[in-house]
Amino acid sequence: MYEKIPYELTELNHWCCFKIEMGANGRLTKRPYNPNNHEMAKSNDERTWVSFEDAVSQSGNYDGIGFFFKAPYVGIDIDDIENEVKEYLNNPDANNIISEFINVLETYAEISPSGKGIHLITKGELPPKGRRRGNVEIYDAGRFFTMTGKQIGGYNFIDEDEYGQLSFLHNKYIMKPETEKQTQNLTKGFGNDLGIEQIIDTAKKSKNGLRFSTLFEGDWSQFYDSQSEADMAFTSDLAFWTARDPYKMDAIFRKSVLYRDKWEEQRGDDTYGNLTISKAIESCQNEFIPETTDTDFQIYIMDDAVKPAKKDKRYSYDDTGNAERLKDLFGDNIRYNYTSNAWMYYDGKRWKHDDTGKMKILADKVVDNMKNEKLFIAEGVDEEEMKKFKHRHWKDSRNHNKKVNMMKECEHLLPVQNNDFDKDFNLFNVQNGYIDLRSGQLIDHDRNNFFTKISNVEFTDKADCPKWEEFLNDIFLGRQDLIDFIQRAVGYSLSGYTTEQVLFVLHGNGRNGKSVFIEVLNEIFGNYATNITPQAIMASKMGNNSGPTPEIAKLDGARFVTTTEPNEGDRFDEGLLKQITGGDKISARKLHENSFEFTPQLKLWMATNHKPYVRGRDEGIWRRFVIIPFEKQIPLNEIDKDLTKKLKQELPAIIKWCVDGYLEWQRIGLSEPAIIKEQRDEYRTEMDSIAAFIDECCEVGTTGKIKSSLMFAAYDEWARENNQYRMTNTKFGIEMSKKFKKITSNGVHYIGVGLLDDYNPNKIQLKL
Numbered sequence: 001m002y003e004k005i006p007y008e009l010t011e012l013n014h015w016c017c018f019k020i021e022m023g024a025n026g027r028l029t030k031r032p033y034n035p036n037n038h039e040m041a042k043s044n045d046e047r048t049w050v051s052f053e054d055a056v057s058q059s060g061n062y063d064g065i066g067f068f069f070k071a072p073y074v075g076i077d078i079d080d081i082e083n084e085v086k087e088y089l090n091n092p093d094a095n096n097i098i099s100e101f102i103n104v105l106e107t108y109a110e111i112s113p114s115g116k117g118i119h120l121i122t123k124g125e126l127p128p129k130g131r132r133r134g135n136v137e138i139y140d141a142g143r144f145f146t147m148t149g150k151q152i153g154g155y156n157f158i159d160e161d162e163y164g165q166l167s168f169l170h171n172k173y174i175m176k177p178e179t180e181k182q183t184q185n186l187t188k189g190f191g192n193d194l195g196i197e198q199i200i201d202t203a204k205k206s207k208n209g210l211r212f213s214t215l216f217e218g219d220w221s222q223f224y225d226s227q228s229e230a231d232m233a234f235t236s237d238l239a240f241w242t243a244r245d246p247y248k249m250d251a252i253f254r255k256s257v258l259y260r261d262k263w264e265e266q267r268g269d270d271t272y273g274n275l276t277i278s279k280a281i282e283s284c285q286n287e288f289i290p291e292t293t294d295t296d297f298q299i300y301i302m303d304d305a306v307k308p309a310k311k312d313k314r315y316s317y318d319d320t321g322n323a324e325r326l327k328d329l330f331g332d333n334i335r336y337n338y339t340s341n342a343w344m345y346y347d348g349k350r351w352k353h354d355d356t357g358k359m360k361i362l363a364d365k366v367v368d369n370m371k372n373e374k375l376f377i378a379e380g381v382d383e384e385e386m387k388k389f390k391h392r393h394w395k396d397s398r399n400h401n402k403k404v405n406m407m408k409e410c411e412h413l414l415p416v417q418n419n420d421f422d423k424d425f426n427l428f429n430v431q432n433g434y435i436d437l438r439s440g441q442l443i444d445h446d447r448n449n450f451f452t453k454i455s456n457v458e459f460t461d462k463a464d465c466p467k468w469e470e471f472l473n474d475i476f477l478g479r480q481d482l483i484d485f486i487q488r489a490v491g492y493s494l495s496g497y498t499t500e501q502v503l504f505v506l507h508g509n510g511r512n513g514k515s516v517f518i519e520v521l522n523e524i525f526g527n528y529a530t531n532i533t534p535q536a537i538m539a540s541k542m543g544n545n546s547g548p549t550p551e552i553a554k555l556d557g558a559r560f561v562t563t564t565e566p567n568e569g570d571r572f573d574e575g576l577l578k579q580i581t582g583g584d585k586i587s588a589r590k591l592h593e594n595s596f597e598f599t600p601q602l603k604l605w606m607a608t609n610h611k612p613y614v615r616g617r618d619e620g621i622w623r624r625f626v627i628i629p630f631e632k633q634i635p636l637n638e639i640d641k642d643l644t645k646k647l648k649q650e651l652p653a654i655i656k657w658c659v660d661g662y663l664e665w666q667r668i669g670l671s672e673p674a675i676i677k678e679q680r681d682e683y684r685t686e687m688d689s690i691a692a693f694i695d696e697c698c699e700v701g702t703t704g705k706i707k708s709s710l711m712f713a714a715y716d717e718w719a720r721e722n723n724q725y726r727m728t729n730t731k732f733g734i735e736m737s738k739k740f741k742k743i744t745s746n747g748v749h750y751i752g753v754g755l756l757d758d759y760n761p762n763k764i765q766l767k768l
Contacts, residue, residue: 002056002065002149006108008158009067009121015055016041016048017062018146032066032144035059043068043142064113066144072123073158074166075145076101077137082116088152090400093357098152103195104169104251107159111150118152119145124161130174138170164254172247194242196251198355202288203241210519210531210562212237217533218257219564227258234258235276239284246277253277257533314376317393319402323409325366333447334362336411339418339596343407350429350451351421363403370394418596421450422557425496425601428528430655432458437495437662453557455526455655463653467646468520475513475632481673486628488670489603490521491661493560496601498583500670501624503604507611507679508630511639514607518562520647521605524655525560534563534606537580539573553588555580556598565608572614574621580604581624614687626672627679689724690715690735697759701752708733708748714759 016032023029032041034048035058041048046068055065069075081097088098098118102109107122117135126140161167194202203212211223215237220230234256235249242248250273253259263273270278313328315321326334333346343354371394377386396402428435429451433442442459476482489504506514522529536551555561579586580600589595614621640646647654685691693715694700712732719726727735733748741751754760 002147004110004149004151004156005052005147006121006157009108010052013046013049013051014068014070014073015050015052016066016068016144017055017059018064018066018144020063030063030066030146032068033062035062041068041144043144046070064146064148066146067121068144069140069142071140072125072160074122074124074126074138074140074161075143076105076120076122076169077112077117077139077145078120079112079114079117079135079137081118081135085111085116085118085152092153092400101169102153102155104165105159105161106165107155108151108157109153109155110148111152113146113148119147121145121158122161122166123158124166127167127170130170133174136173138166138174164259165251168247168251168254171250196248196255199241199248200252200255203237204531205527210515210522213531214564215258216256217564219533220258227260231258231276232279235280236283239277239280240286241288243287244281244284246274246281249277249280250274315373317390319405319409322366322397322402322406323413325370326362326406326410327413329366329369330362331414334359335414335416337416337418338411338594340590340593344416344452346447349431349445350454351447352452359407360403363406366406367394367397367403370397416450418556419598421452422496422601424449427451428455428494428659429453430455430457430459435459435494435659437659438666440659440663453526453528453559455528456523457526457651457655459655459659460652461656463650463656465650465653465657468650468654468657471513471516471643471647475517475630477632479673479675482628482675484664485670485673485676487657487661488665488668489626489628489661490658491663492665492670493525493603493605494658494662496559498581498600498603501582502626502670503577503581503606503624504626504628505611506605506607506628506630507609509609509633511634511636512630512632513634514630516644516647518605518607519644520651520654521560522562523648523651524658528558529560529562530554530558531562531564534565537563537573537576537604549588550590552586553590553593553596555586555600555602556588556596558602561602561604563604563606565606565610574614577624578620611683611686614683622680622684625680625683626670626676627683629675629679689719689727690732690739692724693718694739694753697756699754699756702754703752704754705743705749705751706754708736708742708750710761711736711750711753711755713761714755717761718759 017035018030018032020028021031032043033039034041034050036050036054039048041050049068052065059065067075078097078101084094084096084098087094087096092099098109101118101120105120105122107120109118109120111117112119126138131137131139200216203209204216206212212234214220215223215230215234220227220234224230224233231253235253238249238252242252253263253273263271265272267275315325335344335351336342337344337353340353343359344351345354345358346352370390373390375383375386375390377383397406426437427449428437429445429449430442431454433444434446434449434451435442440461442461472483472486476486492500506517508514532551532555578584580602581604583600585597585599587595587597611627614625697714697718709729712729715732716726718724733742736742736750740753743749743751
């Protein structure tokens, strides 16, 4: 009966048994016992706690088992919600306190012994000020839970509170009543039914998704003068996307990189975060209301369900039979993905994850369709009895648990993995079919291509894009060889090939067309495009991380990947860069999903005002950089604020321009013009910090010698003052040896180079 308790908890010596006994006040109470010595256990004395095995093996002598709390474990106890428990068990999508706690914390929950409440266990730091109010109690020490193993919700593990979800719920349910009342007044009549992750995903995929993603990842400097302005702007966006729901606004803000300690700082009787949310809600004039129907789902799946799955096929009256019914009725259009642990369905254009309960609709249809099945009567079986048996099975199948069993039993009948999707590098999915890039031909959609990606645009070869061509001619200063190269690069990006092993760096100061260029291409690529934080491809200062890698995981299947300007002084993770541009397999893991490997199809496009540091000197890293100069500086009085809108009117023709670029790339490759090679050489020279140091601080060609320690001291001081790469003494010696002869007489000396007086520590001291 305790099989559903998470393995992590069963490995802890935090356990006891309990008895229900009469307390001194004449009321029944649950008292913890050590089953090994039959003495009372104490929540503040770990010596009285036992292992899970000891507690379970001797639980027959008691009323049950219990779990003691100690950091980092936190328990949430919600009592007197019998109706909500029943509602949730019948419909996990029910909007009540149980679904809120489970969906926000994403952690293990179980029904309490009374059946009238639930317990949740998570890991994190319990906020100060208050442990209980009303029927909600939260604690991390001094208590124990009576455990039942009767899991509720879909999480069979203990999640860690990384984004302040626990604080969010604590503020809502344990904070002072007057504060809560004020917040409730703000939200009255507002909010939508989307979950937090759905809101984030929807906002990122919207027309202004790049801006939302950029702020969500904490890169506010390109939009605002201060982070406080960015906080206000992002919170205003959240007011729209959450339909003025302050709880969801707070939860999403805490997930963003903008979240910092200031969010919790007191401002009079309230916090900076709450006041910012209040201002955003007050100024919000519109709200996002999601569509409630899915036309594609109705057309391509539900309309097929008009007759029995297979004529005269005999199905057993059990979970296995129901799974076969589901497969036969809808199997052409559904698959279970064992990588993401989720069902997927085909909507007539592409395969989509079922994150809105479509499979439950199909399960309902299967049950309803049983009434149309022919009754088979085995020899010697009474017909009336068989009719009753079939009716009982049909009635049982209407229960929630039976539908869950049906879907569970069907998983292995329709299996797929991530690497089964988007496999053909030569195909590109669009709204009115798919393009065979090898010929430029448009072909009707086909479920067997297993596309999950699709452009936002329909393809046509019957239109031109003069405004787009004029735009390119303007921002690239009429350099036709560069424009032709850009067309080949974009066309190459349509495919899944990474044979060029390059990344594209769009370099130039503001008001030069970079953002418009990227935004138009994002529309062309649809969800073939994604955006990652620059930190995802920069060298980490924290060492290796064995946890989830969602930024890397979302590169799977992507072909056009954009990233924004890195922090000044950041340097590339050159090993990872070689992997993702070279086509080597990459391992990744999304939160709460299985690890998987994928072969990158992506072409990385970085828009930046300054170039990240590159430490490596080998040709293997430098040949990958394609620096595309954006040298046009558009005067303020010439900026066309409607330019993006005008260009998007030409999208069906622009995608034809991209396909033509692929055909040309297929013929001659990228074929870099001279300006691209010049830009790479210039970048490489800039990144050679020793070369820059020698040019600025040294005299080359002298007949004397200089101590290596003196040279390194001068370099280190110069690098510190100029924000250059501060390498170790050993690394400096290796690099200098590649440039100058070294002797080891009375210490290490370099021959043929010396320091200019202004940079020689000995000469500087003499001047002083």
